Amino acid sequence: MKKGTKVFIIQRVTANRNHSKLEKQKSSKVEKGKAKFKLPVIVYNGYKFEDTAVKIMITRVNNDLDFKLNNVYNIHPNLLSIPSEQTWNIVFNAMDK
Numbered sequence: 001m002k003k004g005t006k007v008f009i010i011q012r013v014t015a016n017r018n019h020s021k022l023e024k025q026k027s028s029k030v031e032k033g034k035a036k037f038k039l040p041v042i043v044y045n046g047y048k049f050e051d052t053a054v055k056i057m058i059t060r061v062n063n064d065l066d067f068k069l070n071n072v073y074n075i076h077p078n079l080l081s082i083p084s085e086q087t088w089n090i091v092f093n094a095m096d097k
Helices: 085-094
Strands: 006-009 013-015 021-024 039-043 054-058 072-075
Touching (some): 006 085, 039 085
Parallel strands (some): 021 072
Antiparallel strands (some): 006 039, 039 054
């Protein structure tokens, strides 16, 4: 993935104490019935297959999530998905509403 690539976080994640890493959230019975999770983010640094984490920047977030905007986080690449440009823009713009 190149710097500036638009991707989704596709699983619920939580930030660690100093907001430097995002990890998969522990599942609970309440959340299993919810709709699919998609959080639009941008790759901050180039990613190579040998790397263990991708640096991403969260540009927009819902009120119920405890993330810092425009902060760089490390996340495991298995928690990301690369959508089409149109799909990413639809989800990104829908977060305002």
